Each structure stands twice: as structure tokens, then as C-alpha cells.
Amino acid sequence: MMSKAILAAAESPRMQRGVRRHGMRLGAARFVAGETLDQAVVVLRGLNDRGLLCNTTLLGEGVCDEAETRVVVETYREIFDRIAAEKLRVNVALKLTHLGLGFDEDLARANIGELASDAARLSNFVRLDMEESAFVDATLRVYRSLREEGHENVGTVLQSYLYRTPGDLDALLDLSPNLRFVKGAYLEPPDLAYPEKSDVDAAYAALVERSLSAGGFTAIATHDTALIARAIAFAKANGIGRDRFQFQMLYGVRGKLQLDLVEKGYDVLVATPYGPDWYRYLMRRLAERPANVLFIAKNMIRR
Ligand SMILES: Cc1cc2nc3c(=O)[nH]c(=O)nc-3n(C[C@H](O)[C@H](O)[C@H](O)COP(=O)(O)OP(=O)(O)OC[C@H]3O[C@@H](n4cnc5c(N)ncnc54)[C@H](O)[C@@H]3O)c2cc1C
Numbered sequence: 001m002m003s004k005a006i007l008a009a010a011e012s013p014r015m016q017r018g019v020r021r022h023g024m025r026l027g028a029a030r031f032v033a034g035e036t037l038d039q040a041v042v043v044l045r046g047l048n049d050r051g052l053l054c055n056t057t058l059l060g061e062g063v064c065d066e067a068e069t070r071v072v073v074e075t076y077r078e079i080f081d082r083i084a085a086e087k088l089r090v091n092v093a094l095k096l097t098h099l100g101l102g103f104d105e106d107l108a109r110a111n112i113g114e115l116a117s118d119a120a121r122l123s124n125f126v127r128l129d130m131e132e133s134a135f136v137d138a139t140l141r142v143y144r145s146l147r148e149e150g151h152e153n154v155g156t157v158l159q160s161y162l163y164r165t166p167g168d169l170d171a172l173l174d175l176s177p178n179l180r181f182v183k184g185a186y187l188e189p190p191d192l193a194y195p196e197k198s199d200v201d202a203a204y205a206a207l208v209e210r211s212l213s214a215g216g217f218t219a220i221a222t223h224d225t226a227l228i229a230r231a232i233a234f235a236k237a238n239g240i241g242r243d244r245f246q247f248q249m250l251y252g253v254r255g256k257l258q259l260d261l262v263e264k265g266y267d268v269l270v271a272t273p274y275g276p277d278w279y280r281y282l283m284r285r286l287a288e289r290p291a292n293v294l295f296i297a298k299n300m301i302r303r
Pocket of ligand 1: 128129130131157159182183184185186221222223224225248249250253254270271284285286288289292
């Protein structure tokens with residue numbers, strides 16, 4: 001209930017103005033590695049130094065203007081160059097609506113094709129995040145078309161809260177895909193997504209096991225210790241090598257668990273976004289764990 005209320009309230013212009021003005025000082029910095037690439041590089045290097053892999057994202061989504069998407073593409077090209085120059089173990093995850101998917105699928109496809117080629121030139125990788133359910137078909141179409149065109153260095157994301165996802169996974173298996181599995185972070189109606197968390201969790205375990213059993217690479221993106229333990233047990237019982245999967249978590253969430261898994265010899269990637277456009281990202285993090293609202297509120301009181 002509380003999570004839904006936070007996601008709904010996030011659309012209010014008044015809330016946006018207030019949070020944007022003060023949010024970074026009041027706690028957004030826990031989840032966002034700064035507003036500039038220079039600030040992000042310092043954070044990314046620190047995570048790499050502790051044995052963690054990373055991806056980074058220039059925060060932003062829902063762009064409605066072609067010229068603006070070109071600025072985003074150029075910024076990602078700079079990000080790939082900087083990652084290479086700094087020799088960071090960092091790849092990129094981005095939202096196709098940041099590249100124009102919301103108004104022109106062909107434009108978004110051309111933009112991501114250019115970035116996938118640029119990433120390949122620098123031996124890097126790019127993942128297409130999954131957004132609201134309205135974008136799932138188009139995102140999967142773009143992913144398939146990239147792979148069919150020969151881009152091997154791309155992956156995408158499947159969300160366990162959607163009823164459709166087991167079918168989507170089966171349909172992708174012929175590509176030997178690189179897939180990140182998440183529970184899903186958007187407000188979706190009950191005719192499309194499980195309303196009950198227990199169903200989302202059960203679907204998550206089933207999807208990860210199906211993916212691990214098939215070819216391809218499985219990114220298990222959750223902070224849920226029960227699901228992580230279950231995936232480890234499944235991999236062990238079925239002789240699935242540690243090179244076939246990795247764990248992924250968010251910057252600012254469960255840092256100790258991230259390091260414990262590294263200590264045990266598992267690959268852990270920390271999704272570490274940056275950029276001035278952090279508002280919607282922060283709202284999703286608050287909705288996932290309403291206790292985070294208290295964290296922000298406490299910072300307000302301390303000031
Ligand atoms: C690497 C990564 C990439 C993601 N990419 C996408 C994407 O492309 N599309 C999409 O829809 N969603 C994405 N998500 C978000 C995802 O859908 C979930 O909303 C989020 O991961 C919370 O679910 P959980 O699996 O951690 O399980 P939960 O059951 O929600 O959480 C398990 C435990 O983790 C801790 N926890 C979880 N979230 C937080 C938080 N925000 N702050 C503090 N503690 C927390 C709590 O202790 C909680 O009890 C991504 C998540 C990760 C980790």
C-alpha cells in the first residue's frame with residue numbers, strides 16, 4: 001500500500017519540486033553516485049577496489065525530443081571512453097526511453113545500435129533496463145534485433161511480477177541471452193502483474209532456475225537473501241559454473257551482503273547510477289522500502 005502511495009505521489013509536481021531542490025543533500029546520495037561523471041568515477045573506482053563489478057547509468061528516462069536523445073548518446077560515448085581510459089571494471093545499463101523509445105522506436109533502435117557498436121569497440125557491454133509494462137514488447141523487439149544483427153555485447157532484463165514473463169523468457173532462449181532478473185519496480189495493474197509479493201518471489205525463483213538450466217548468462221538482481229541462497233543451492237546441485245551467473249544489487253543497498261558474496265567467490269555487480277536527473281530513480285528506491293522515507297526524514301530533522 002505504502003509503496004503504491006509513494007509511486008503515485010512521485011508524479012505530483014509539488015513533490016518533484018521539493019525533492020529535487022533538497023533531495024541530494026537529504027539522502028539521495030546514498031543511492032546515486034553523484035551528479036557528474038567525475039564524481040561517479042571516484043565511487044566506481046572505490047567499488048572496484050573492493051572486488052565489486054559495476055554498471056553505471058546516466059540517470060534519465062522518458063525523453064520526448066530527438067535532439068535530446070542525441071545528447072544522451074554522446075554522453076554515453078564519453079562514459080564508455082572514460083571507463084576504458086580509467087581501466088574500470090564497469091559496464092553500462094540504460095533505459096530505451098532515454099534514447100527515444102517513448103515516441104520513436106526506430107530512433108531508439110538506431111541510438112542503441114550505435115552505442116552497442118561503440119561499447120564493442122572498447123570491449124564493453126550494455127544492458128537494456130526494463131521499464132513500465134507498456135515498453136516490454138518494444139524493448140524485447142529491440143534486444144532481439146540487436147542480437148540478430150550480431151551485437152553479442154548486449155543484455156536485457158525480465159521482471160518476475162509480470163504474468164507474461166515466463167513466456168518472454170522461453171521466447172528468448174534461442175538467443176542464448178544475457179538476462180538480468182528483477183522483481184519489478186513500477187506501478188502495474190493486477191491484470192498484468194502479481195499483486196502479492198509471495199507470488200512475485202515464487203515467480204522469481206522459477207525464472208532464475210529456468211534461465212540457469214538453459215544456455216546464456218543469468219544476472220540475479222535481488223537483495224532478497226532467501227532467493228540468493230536458493231539460486232546458489234540450485235547452481236551447486238545442478239553443476240552450473242560460477243561463470244554462468246552473477247549477483248547484482250543496487251548502490252546503497254545491502255553493502256555488507258555484496259561483500260560477503262564476493263568473499264565467497266561469487267561475482268557481484270553493483271548498479272551505480274549518476275546524473276542530475278535522479279528524481280524518479282530515488283522515488284523507486286523509496287517505494288521498494290518505505291523505511292527509506294524515514295532515512296530521508298531523519299536527515300531532514302538533523303539539519
Ligand atoms: C541491479 C538491479 C537492477 C535493476 N533493474 C531493474 C529494471 O531494469 N527494471 C525494474 O523494473 N526493476 C529493476 N530493479 C529493481 C527491482 O525490480 C526491485 O524493485 C528491487 O531490486 C527490490 O527488490 P528485491 O529483489 O531486492 O526484493 P525485496 O523483497 O523488495 O527486498 C529484499 C530486501 O532487500 C532490501 N531492499 C530492497 N530494496 C531496497 C531499497 N530500495 N532500499 C533498501 N533496502 C532494500 C530490504 O532489506 C528488503 O527486505 C533492479 C534491481 C537491481 C538490484
